[in-house]
Amino acid sequence: MNRARIQEAIEEAIQEIQAASGREAIKLTLQTVIVNPAFGFDSLNGIEACCLVEQKLGIKIDDHRNIFLDRDEQRAVTLAEIVACVADLIEKGEE
Numbered sequence: 099m100n101r102a103r104i105q106e107a108i109e110e111a112i113q114e115i116q117a118a119s120g121r122e123a124i125k126l127t128l129q130t131v132i133v134n135p136a137f138g139f140d141s142l143n144g145i146e147a148c149c150l151v152e153q154k155l156g157i158k159i160d161d162h163r164n165i166f167l168d169r170d171e172q173r174a175v176t177l178a179e180i181v182a183c184v185a186d187l188i189e190k191g192e193e
Contacts, residue, residue: 126177131175148165
């Protein structure tokens with residue numbers, strides 16, 4: 099699966115959550131940090147988005163992994179980092 103498709107699925111998931119929550123769409127770039135109070139998107143929304151990404155890509159992400167945070171869950175990551183994380187999980191077969 100190519101990174102463009104992965105990015106598209108992630109962006110769709112983010113925008114669906116924003117719409118369902120009654121919040122404005124986020125203008126996304128690869129440098130955008132998604133979990134951000136300015137967008138009203140928090141780490142719980144990240145978990146919801148993980149589920150949507152799984153559905154859109156037909157993959158399974160470890161239940162204990164929030165791809166919108168770093169591995170230590172101390173730092174919110176950029177869209178580019180999220181795409182790379184999902185691509186790595188798929189390539190390694192560790193989804």
